Amino acid sequence: MIIKKFVAKDFQSALKQAKEEMGRDAIILHTSKVKRGGIFSFLFTPRVEITVAIDDNLRVNSDRQRKPDPAPAPAAVVTPQQQPPAEAEPEVLALPSEQEKELLQEMQKMKSIISDVKLKMYEVELIKGMSEEVQLFYETLVNNQVDKDIALKIINSVETRLSQENIADNDWTRDLCLQTLQEYINDVKPINTQGNKKGNLVFMIGPTGVGKTTTIAKLAAxxxxxxxxxxxxxxxxxxxxSAAQQLRTFAEIIEIPISVVFSPLDLASAIEQYKDKDIIFVDTAGRSPYKEEHMQELQEYIEIAKPDETILVLSITTHSTDLVNIFQRFNNIGVDKIIFTKLDETCNYGRILNTIYEIKKPIAYLTNGQNVPDDIEIPDSLQLAKMLLREGDAS
Ligand SMILES: Nc1nc2c(ncn2[C@@H]2O[C@H](COP(=O)(O)OP(=O)(O)OP(=O)(O)O)[C@@H](O)[C@H]2O)c(=O)[nH]1
Ligand SMILES: [Mg+2]
Known part of the structure; x- marks a missing residue:
């Protein structure tokens, strides 16, 4: 951040100097009138001082863009009495870093307010010409926590199709909305248990407490x-x-074998032991995606095991942006599919659409309760679309 003061006879001239010196992206922090001191101060009109700041990076860019300075204007002839006081050299001020930080934060807030306003203007502009049905559809999506830019894309596509087909029928509009939504969420791929391949290895990974172990119990049963x-x-x-015991007790009840593994070497021999099974589920400890050592450890196990499918379990009670961030972290290890859990705990199904729109991975299952083995299903894109229009729920 570079901060400078410019003094001139009026605001326009001070601003002109500042723009020439600092570039068009400079921001005015402060404006004030300054008087010369001394006994003859009344002879001089007050001058304007502006304090201007610019981000160093922006300055480099605007310096590059700036055209060469025009030739200086011929100097005006002035008498000694009219001689203005000498222009002070622009003064470089070093602000304390705390102040600088606050200033940057303020600038970032302003940037985000401006982009919100732009989105709002775009939103108003775009939807005002659309039919009432489509506008209602947009509101429902947004109330369901679908991100505004995604909702706008969807209704835009609905509107285009409506005008192409030239039909202003409410049922037709609704069907077209459902159809368009389905296109965004139609990538559904449950675990592949068809065919004769043995030893299908499925890793279930994800943050703590999202329902990995419960989901494995449901699927295994x-x-x-x-x-x-x-x-x-x-x-x-x-x-x-208690975690290993939880799954061991369950395995005993439904009479399927289980191995508790303490090292990558143990894992390799457990996989070898079960190579003739149709499917082997690997339950992992809930790991923080933001702890590097957690991710490395998980990666070590995955490199040894080479699973057929790695499924990331995400709880729909987590905020959309966090869901995408969590995915990105786990995807460094490699994620094939997603399971969304706890649909029974919210009606804001928009998070499913927001996440899938960003990450572009198939959904394997949705879970909607704590009951093993019932509260799990293969998603149906029409049902999901209806849920997004609040015409259905997850149960
Ligand atoms: N409401 C609801 N609760 C669920 C669902 N799936 C799991 N749970 C509950 O979430 C809690 C955590 O489930 P776990 O299966 O232990 O979660 P986990 O991901 O294995 O947890 P860690 O191993 O600690 O990381 C339990 O109380 C489950 O009953 C669901 O679909 N809906
Ligand atoms: Mg668990």
């Missing part, structure tokens, strides 16, 4: 009982005694 598959479990969650 359904696959063993409803689909007649041969299932085995491996747990890497040895951090809490």
């Amino acid at each position: 359904n696959m063993a009982f409803s689909d007649g598959k041969d299932v085995a479990l491996i747990t890497l969650d040895t951090y809490r005694v």
Whole structure:
């Protein structure tokens, strides 16, 4: 950040000097009138002082863009009495870093306010010509926490199709809305249990408490009982005694084998032991995506195991931007599919759309309650679209 003061006879001249010196992106921090001191001060009209700041990076850019200075104007002839006081050299001030930080924060706030206003103007401009039905549809999406820019894209596409087909029918509009929404959320890929391949290895990863272990229990029970598959479990969650015990007790009840693994080497031999099973679920300890050592450890296990599928479990109770951030961290290890859990705890299904729109990964399952094995389903894109229009729920 560079901060300078400019003094001139009036505001316009001071501003002109500042823009020439600092570039067009400079921001005025302060304006004041200054008087010369001394016994003859009454002879001089007050001058204007402006304090101007610019981000160093912006300055470099605007310096590059700036055209060469025009040739100086011929000097006016002045008598000694009219001689203005000598222009002070622009003074470079070093602000204390705390003040600088506050200033930057203020500038960032202003930037975000400006971009909100721009989005609002775009929003108003775009939807004002649309039919009432489509506007209502937009409001429903936004109330359902669909990000405004995504909702605008969707209604724009609905409106274009409506005008192409030239039909102003309410049912038709609704169907077109559902159809358009479905196109955004139609990538659904449950775990592949078809075919004769044995030893299908599925890793379940994700932050703490999102429902990884519960989801594995639901899937293992359904696959063993409803689909007649041969299932085995491996747990890497040895951090809490209760965690491994939770899955071990469950495995004993439904009579499927389980191994508790303490090292990457143990994992390799557990996988070898279960290579003839149809499917092997690996439960991992909830890990903070922001702790490098947690991610490295998980990566080590994944490199050894080379899973067929790595599924990231995300709770829909988490905010959309956090969901995307969490995905990005775990995706450094490699994520194939997503399971969204806890749909029973919110009606703001918009987070599913926001996340999928950003990360572009298939959804494997949705879970909507604590009951094992019932509260899990393969998503149906029409049902999801209806949920986004608040015409249905997750149960
Ligand atoms: N309401 C609701 N609760 C759920 C759902 N899935 C799991 N839970 C609950 O969430 C809590 C945590 O579930 P776990 O399966 O232990 O979560 P986890 O991801 O294995 O947790 P860690 O191993 O500690 O990281 C439990 O109380 C579960 O009953 C769901 O779909 N809806
Ligand atoms: Mg767990």
